[in-house]
Amino acid sequence: MDFDLSEEQTLIKDSVSKLLKGEYDFEKRERHRAAPLGFSEEIWQSFAELGLTALPFTEDDGGLGGGPVEMMIAMEAFGRALVVEPYLASVVLAGGALRHAASAEQRAEILPGVASGETRLALALFERQTRHDPALIAMRATKDGEGYRLDGEKSLVLHGDSAHGFVVAARMAGSPGDTGGLGLFHVPADTEGLGRRGYATQDGMRAAEVQFSSVRVTADDVLGDPEGAYPVILRVIDEAIAALCAEAVGSMERMVELTTAFLKERKQFGMPIGGFQALQHRAAEMYMALEQARSMMMFAAMSAEEPDAVARRAAISAAKVQIGRSGRFIGQSAVQLHGGVGVTMEYEIAHHFKRQTMIDLAFGDADHHLALLGESGGLEAA
Template sequence: MDFDLSEEQRLLKDSVDRLMADRYDFESRQRYAKEPEGWSRDLWSAYAELGLLALPFDEAHGGFGGGPVETMTIMEAFGRSLALEPYLATVILGGGLIQHGGSDEQKAVYLPQVATGDLRLAFAHTERQSRYDLFDIGTTARRDGGSFVLDGQKSVVLHGDSADKILVSARVAGSRRDRDGIGLFLVDANAPGLSRRGYPTQDGQRAAEVTLEGVRVDANNVIGNPEGALPVIERVTDVAIAALAAEAIGAMDEMLKLTVDYLKTRRQFNTTIGSFQVLQHRSSEVFIAVEQGRSMAMFAAMMAQDRNAEERRKAISAAKVQIGRSGRFVGQQAVQLHGGVGMTMEYKVGHLFKRVTMIDILFGDADHHLSKLAEAGGLMAA
């Protein structure tokens, strides 16, 4: 199998890497985090000009028809720079739900706006009791004539405080943990009855608690089958996990680079500490962990669009397990090898470790996906 990038993919990688190197050093990131929305609108416009926001969508909807390899390239660069902008929330989750579940009219209306950077989306799905189960939905959607009325609460809505529209999952029929009966609704962020409480997360990103009290949604804002949205949600979540795996690899790469550079410059006992064999061995172990994670991130990218949901889920779970384990090991070793400076707010390594830890938790940590993989009989049949 050929893992080399095509000429177009190499050009994309060079463009994204150059943009992030020029405009997203660690000091700039700290400045962007202090902006009102917790990220840079100027950088968001730059992403749009470069075509990054349009990349996954079909040409008919203002996109470039890019696939998971292109997404992986972008997310790795974002991971190295600790990008704060709502790319995952808007393009991969929100845009992906409309792309895979929306009607032709919905795609034609909303996806071009996402591609130009004029529309920001968020996906309100997680609830306090649901943990990692995508089918555990207590928020209700009651039919009322030709519309639906939504009631419930959603937690940790990524970039929900700055979104223009929010995709809300709600139960139209069945009990709380039924797989059937779940609908997906596109709600204006300023709709009557919808309230948001935004807050920073541990890794410097933004999230929101969203409360819906009698929020009315017209039938033309229902995404797909109002009682059969779960397969679309699962598919887009798998794509998001593959993207997060690539972001984690970018962050781990950066931790390895910073650590090796530190070992080459930090002096103790009249020599650089990188000359000590035990620390060279430790660095080699970190490198191996990064490469193990990279191989599984590539596997996740290859399988993210597989139509066989069972095989796709096994591949994604296997990648999540390795990314979680590699991320923890790389982060722990990077901080320890840096000593006290690795834990300071003024140094990048600790922030990278925080982001990798949050990626492990998003959509199920390594332990959760290991149990799922065991229930499915493993990645490959015995």
Template structure:
């Protein structure tokens, strides 16, 4: 199997790497985090100009028809630079749900707006009782003529405080843990009955608690089958996990680089600590963990578009397990080998470790996915 990038993919990688190097140093990131929305609108415009916001969408909808490999390339660069902008929330999750489940009219209306940077989306799915189960939905959607009335609460909605519209899962029929009866609704973030409480997350990103009180959504803003949205939600979530795996690889790669550079310059007993064999072994083990994670991130990218949901889910769970384990090991070693400076707010390593830790918990941590994989009989049949 050929893992080399094509000429177009190499050009994309070079462009994104150059943008990050020029405009996303760690000091710049700290400044962007202090902006009103917690991220840079100027950088968001730059992403649009470079075509990053349009990349996954079809040419008919203002996109470039990119696939998982292109997404992996972008997310690795974002992971190394610890970007704050709502790319995952808007392009991968929000745009992905519209691309996979929306009508042609909805795609034609909203996808070009995402590509141009004029529309920001969020995905409201988690509820206080749901933990990692996408089908555990208590928010209700009651039919009222040709509309639906939504009531409920969504927690930890990524970038929900700055989104223009929120894609919300709500139950049209069935009991709280039924897989059937779940609809997906596009809700105006400023609609009557919608309230948002934004806050910073541990890794410097933003999230919001969203409350829906008798929010009316007309039939034109229902995404797909109003009682059968779960398969689309699960597919897009799997695609998002593959993207997060790539972001984690970028963050781990940066942690390893910073750690090796530190070992080459920090001195004890009149010599650089990188000359001590035991620390060389530690950095070698970090490299092995990184490469194990990288191989599974590539596997996740290849399997993200798999049409068989069972096979896709097993591959994504296997990747999530390895990414979680590798991220924890690389992060712990990076902080320990740096000593006290690795834990300070002024140094990048601690922030990278926080981000990798948050990625582990998004859409299910390593233990959760290991359990899912075991119930499915493992990645490969015995």
């Protein structure tokens, strides 16, 4: 199997790496976080100018027609730099829901704005009781004349405080726990009855609690089957996990790089601490964990477009298990080898470790996905 990047993929990698190297060192990232929106609008526009916001969308929808490998390249670079812009929220999550559920007319109306970076969307999916299972969604969508009325609350909506609109999952029929009866709706952020409360998350990102009180949407705002969105939701989650795996590997790579440099520079008893064999062994173990994670990142990217939902979910779960375990081991080792400075917010390692922890928890941690993998009989059975 050929793992070499094509000429176009290499160009994407070089372009995004060059941009982030010049505009996204640790100090600049902290300034971006302190901006009113929690990220830099100038950097977001630079992403759009490079075509990154258009990457996964077809040319008919105003995009570049990239696939999971191209997304992997971009997300890995974002992980190294600890990017705080709403790429996952708008392009991967909300954009993915539109790609898979919206009609051609809806995509033509909404996606060009997302692809150009002018429109930022957020996926309002999970609620306080759902944990990692979207079948437990309780928010109701009630038929109201020619349209629908949405009532309920959504929790931890990534970058929901600055989104121009939402893709909302709500229940048309059935009870929480049923996989049927779920629909997806496009709701502009300025719709009457919609309220939101934004806040910073532990890893430097932004999220919001979003309330829907008799929010009216039209039939044209329904994305696909109003009672058959569950398979689409699972597919979007799988693609998001594949993207997060790539981001995690980029972050792990940076932690290994920083730790190796620290071991060479920090001196104890008149010599660099990297000369102590025990620390060399730990650094080698960090590198092995990184390469194990990298191989599963590639596996997740190659499996993200698998049409068989069972096989796709097994592959994605297997990748999430390894990514979670490698991220925790590398993060803990990096902090331990750095000593006290490794847990200070003035140093980059601590921020990477926080982001690794949040990535592990997103859409189910390693233990959750290990249980899913066991229930399915493992990769071979899937």
